[in-house]
Amino acid sequence: MTDNIKHECGIALIRLLKPLDYYFRKYGTWQYGLDKLYLLMEKQHNRGQEGAGLAAVKLNAAPGNEFIFRERAEGSGAISEIFEAVHDAFKPYSAEQLHDPDFAEKSVPFAAELLLGHLRYSTTGKRGLKYVHPLLRRNNWASRSLALAGNFNMTNVDEMFEQLVREGQHPRDFADTFVMLESLGHYLDREVQYQYDHLEQTDMDGHEKSLLIEDRLDIPFLLRRAAKGWDGGYALCGIIGSGDAFTMRDPWGIRSAFYYADDEIAVVASERPVIQTAFNLKKDEVHELEPGQALIVKKNGTVSTAQILEKKPKITPCSFERIYFSRGSDEDIYTERKKLGELLVPKILGAIDGDLDNTVFSFIPNTAEVAYFGMLEGLESHFNRQKAALLFEKGNRLNQEEIERILSKRVRSEKVAIKDIKLRTFIAEGNSRNDLAAHVYDVTYGSLRPKKDNLVIIDDSIVRGTTLKQSIIKILSRLEPKKIIVVSSSPQIRYPDCYGIDMSRMSEFIAFRAAIALLQERGQQQVINRVYEKSIAQRHKKKEEIVNYVKEIYAPFTDEEISDKIAQMLTTEDIGTEVKIVYQSIGDLHRACPNNNGDWYFSGNYPTPGGNRLVNNAFINFIENSESGSFQYTLNFLKSGR
Known part of the structure; x- marks a missing residue:
């Protein structure tokens, strides 16, 4: 993805099912769980580079000793920072003490059987260490202490917040992370109190009651009570100070979660291959x-x-996980991404008028590489069919030289684009920054014949188009291709996401800006006004009653018309080469990824009512100029009809 879109967070949970001494004897270290957690987090580093955190629970901590620990840090180096902090906590102890798993289990911080890790990308714009997971709710009762981490965005935080207020609470923050923590913490408190009330008349002492309460905690029951009103996509992990742990996935299957368990360990992560790699599993x-x-x-x-x-009757796992977010080392995802590239071949052939002899194929590194392989395989299959047909048609009339010439034809593939630099935050804004942005990518000179070859270059998605316009198209044009065809292995992104991806403003989407521009050019501003009026009319309705009228913005145009307008908008006056944009169709996306059909950012078909409310509000904000720092049209301009 050429545009910098932040996305789903990463989760990792480990529960050691044996005493630390077991892992010391078998693996040579009682830090086995910590080492595996570090590996799981590093393998998911792509999922969160704004911050990271871990929490740990000792199962048998004696009174007077800490039983729950936490470390958090911000920045792209947060994983290393938090694990360095953990190992710094070991420094007060001698080598002999650290070599004793029984001593470590009793006395050393983070020498724990229950571990929770998190990698964060913010999707709400709220930053700071207080928002880095795991969030922690402490209590002297271990069974009332809760650490929570997740990959989620809730669309009805306002309703959840009001529910907490009705319950008598005083929530200290509106962020969904805090509301989720307090919601679960509230029902955990009630569950503990329920168990305590049933034991109050017994002659057991407090310690005995506490242990029995911990054994009797009904985690499914409290989760059902807390989650019944949630609207959003989530994969949620929690560890309780008394030693229980849980991971829960939303009923629409939007966010992903995978697990493995044997007699030694139970483990959870956001992606399957990281568990496979960390534990050498099939x-x-x-x-x-x-x-x-x-x-x-x-x-x-x-x-x-x-x-x-x-x-839910209609399961809608996020298709962006397959296109871009998850690591391509997953067997199914690798196959699906190749299929995405292969299915684009007919559109590509149309864009180059079937001229394979004078076309070079490449990709935008690094995430589009797998789709590129699939595209090449599809083109090779097409080429082979052409060669077979030609040989069959001419048969005995061909001499050996002509046969060899036909058989020698190949798809011309080159590594044309190279990711060269990353602009640092201290680079100035304005013209200076734009000039430098043009050099984020570089090209391989001599990789195509100037003014004779077409250049087809595949990307996994085109969201804003900023990098294409400022850098990629400019630098590719220096090779003087006859035509540049930029191919997206995903469909046009037209609508905001509300379940974990940082795409919430209508003006971010080049497809939306293209549709607005086309409506203006064709004198159809009344469509925009009508959608705005419909959106305002339902602004205060219940989320279940809201309709996504923003679809009407795109309805007058074909996908190809919008793609052509995008190409025009991304081509600056100094580009002397024709530019064409080709997108994947939603139908072919579903063919390639049949089990992940969540496509709301492409189709506008949100799986939960909260999605329609979000797109409704996003369109109103766009019209009323309440988005910050983005491409907008004012309401007065639209109503003027100019």
């Missing part, structure tokens, strides 16, 4: 958590799953 040994399901690990080591919320 694909079928790692399981995907079902929509609405939770993985529960009790203090006694029992591992089970429970259906917390009913799976």
Whole structure:
């Protein structure tokens, strides 16, 4: 992806099912869990580079000793920073003490059996260490202490907040992370109190009651009570100070979560291949958590799953996970990304008028590389069919030289674009920055014949088009191709996301800006006004009653018309080469990724009512100039009809 879009966070949970001494004897270190957590987090580094955190729970901490620990840090180096802090906590102890797993289990911070890690990308614009997961709710009762981390965006935080207020709470922050923590913490408190009330008349002492309460905590019950009103996409991990742990996935299956368990360990991560790699497992040994399901690990080591919320009739896992976000080392994702490239071949052939002899194919590094391989395989298959047909048609009339010439034809592939530099934050804005931005990418000179060859270059998605306009198209044009065809392996991104991706403003989308421009050019501003009036009319309706009228902005145009307008908008006056943009169709996206059909950012078909409310508000904000620092049209301009 050439545009810098921030996306889903990453989660990692480890529960050691044996005492630390077991791992010391088998693997030579009681830090086995910490080492594996570090590996799981580093393998998911792509999922969050704004911050990272970890929390740990000791299962058998004696009174007077800490039982729950946490470290958090901001920045792209946060993973290293938090683990360095953990190891700094070991420095007061002698080598002999650190070589004793029993001593470590009793006395050394973070020498724990239950570990939770998180990698953060903010999607709400709220930054700072206070927003870095895991969030922690402390209490002297271990069973009331909760650390929470997740990959989520909730669309009805206002409703959740009001529910907490009605329950008598005083929430200290409106952010969904804090509201989720307090919501779960509230029902955890109630569950503990319920168990305590049932034991109050017994002659057990407080310590005995506390242990029995911890054993009896009904995690599925409290999750059902807390989650019944949630609207959004989430994969949520929680660890309780008494030793219970849970991971829950939303009932639409929007966000992903995978797990593995044996007699030594239970582990959760956002992606399957990181678990495979960290524990040397086969694909079928790692399981995907079902929509609405939770993985529960009790203090006694029992591992089970429970259906917390009913799976929704229409399951819509995020297709962007397959196109871009998840690591391509997953077997299924690798195959799907290749298929995305292959399915673009007919459109590509149309864009170059079938002229394979005078066309060079390449990709925008690095995330589009797998789709590029699929595109090449599709082109080779097309070429082979052409060669077979020619040989069959001419048969015995061909001499050996002509046969060799036909068989020698190949798809011309080169590494044309090279990611060269990253602009640092101290670079000035304005013309100076734009000039430097043009050199973020470089080209391989001599990779095509000037003014004779077309250049086809594939990217995995085109969101804003900023990097294409400021850098890629400018630098590619220096090779003087006859035509530049930029191919996106995903469809046109037309609508905001509200479930974890940093795409919330209408003006961010080059497809939306192109549709608005076309409506203006063709004297159809009344379409914009009508959509605005419909949106305002439903602004205060319940989210379940809101309709996505923004679809009407795109309705007058074909996909190709919008693509052509995008190409025009991304081509500056100094570009002497014709530029064409080719997008994947939504139908072919579903063919390539049949099990991840969440396509709301392409189609506008949101899986939850909160999505329609978000797109409604985003369009109103666009019209009323309440987006910050973005491409906008004022309401007065639109109403003037000019």
